[in-house]
Amino acid sequence: MQRLFGLCASLVAAALPLLAAPAVAQDYPARPIRVIATSSAGGTSDIFMRALAEELHKRLGQPVIVENRPGGAFNIGARACAEASPDGYTLCIIPGEPLVFNQFLFKTLGFDPENGFEPITQLFFITQALVVSGSLNVKTLPDLIALSKAKPGTLSYSTAAVPLGVFIERWKKDNGADLVRVPFRGGGEAVTALLNGSTPVGFYGIANVRAQLESGTVVGLLVDSDKRSPLFPDIPTIPEGTGMSFAGRSYFGLLAPARTPRPIVLRLQQETARIVNEPGFRQRNLIERGLEPVASTPEEFARFIRDDRVASEQIVKESGLQPQ
Numbered sequence: 001m002q003r004l005f006g007l008c009a010s011l012v013a014a015a016l017p018l019l020a021a022p023a024v025a026q027d028y029p030a031r032p033i034r035v036i037a038t039s040s041a042g043g044t045s046d047i048f049m050r051a052l053a054e055e056l057h058k059r060l061g062q063p064v065i066v067e068n069r070p071g072g073a074f075n076i077g078a079r080a081c082a083e084a085s086p087d088g089y090t091l092c093i094i095p096g097e098p099l100v101f102n103q104f105l106f107k108t109l110g111f112d113p114e115n116g117f118e119p120i121t122q123l124f125f126i127t128q129a130l131v132v133s134g135s136l137n138v139k140t141l142p143d144l145i146a147l148s149k150a151k152p153g154t155l156s157y158s159t160a161a162v163p164l165g166v167f168i169e170r171w172k173k174d175n176g177a178d179l180v181r182v183p184f185r186g187g188g189e190a191v192t193a194l195l196n197g198s199t200p201v202g203f204y205g206i207a208n209v210r211a212q213l214e215s216g217t218v219v220g221l222l223v224d225s226d227k228r229s230p231l232f233p234d235i236p237t238i239p240e241g242t243g244m245s246f247a248g249r250s251y252f253g254l255l256a257p258a259r260t261p262r263p264i265v266l267r268l269q270q271e272t273a274r275i276v277n278e279p280g281f282r283q284r285n286l287i288e289r290g291l292e293p294v295a296s297t298p299e300e301f302a303r304f305i306r307d308d309r310v311a312s313e314q315i316v317k318e319s320g321l322q323p324q
């Protein structure tokens with residue numbers, strides 16, 4: 001009898017999470033939701049997240065508040081997210097760096113990039129463009145190669161991400177181009193350096209240089225996306241312009257601390273996907289900002305992260321960078 005009682009108790013205990021799951025999703029959210037943004041206010045992901053938060057507020061019935069935690073190569077915000085309670089009331093919008101790259105670039109992170117998060121959805125890729133200052137009178141990649149050879153050691157370039165720097169170094173080697181890399185100092189400073197000619201070549205988010213591309217102040221030579229940007233369809237992709245492949249595109253995803261209840265994760269993904277796929281929101285907050293929508297499922301995003309981590313380790317090895 002005692003054994004039977006114990007067996008019944010075990011079965012009831014095992015069934016309780018299954019019975020509670022619908023209730024968790026139905027009752028959620030009961031209070032405001034916080035979203036940690038790993039970038040500064042006014043950045044690409046911050047602007048997007050605030051637009052998404054406004055729409056989520058309408059659908060969820062609770063405010064969605066964006067809290068900026070920039071710095072530390074995005075590690076500060078990522079750590080704050082990983083350490084939060086896994087109750088669905090702390091989410092985070094994180095780029096690929098702290099998820100897959102930084103573990104190969106830093107000796108310590110303060111969080112576990114592989115097990116510290118619950119993927120909700122990959123939100124978008126950022127379309128990056130290789131651009132040159134109009135003052136160089138460069139219109140094509142062969143023009144840039146020829147100018148760099150004519151002025152060895154004098155042309156500098158900057159990139160917003162490690163994979164783009166690795167790509168340019170590989171392209172230089174294959175074509176004999178002579179360009180000097182300088183550290184990326186933030187989007188605003190980089191564009192200023194591009195415009196004043198001190199760093200006249202760069203690979204930046206296309207939205208950061210959209211006005212300059214439209215005015216002709218800068219010239220676009222390549223984009224890192226799989227397809228040409230609808231904003232500038234005349235700029236070729238990397239394979240079209242160079243015949244080379246490219247891995248390591250910049251992206252942002254919506255995540256939660258590990259062990260956040262599955263029903264909450266699924267509801268957040270479904271509501272986010274509906275918003276991202278709404279034509280007006282998609283055009284206004286993604287396409288017009290040079291962002292390529294994704295809105296993947298949690299499983300798809302988790303698989304993408306795993307694959308990207310493998311590719312990222314190889315890219316870091318190729319770059320020659322050592323953990324700091």
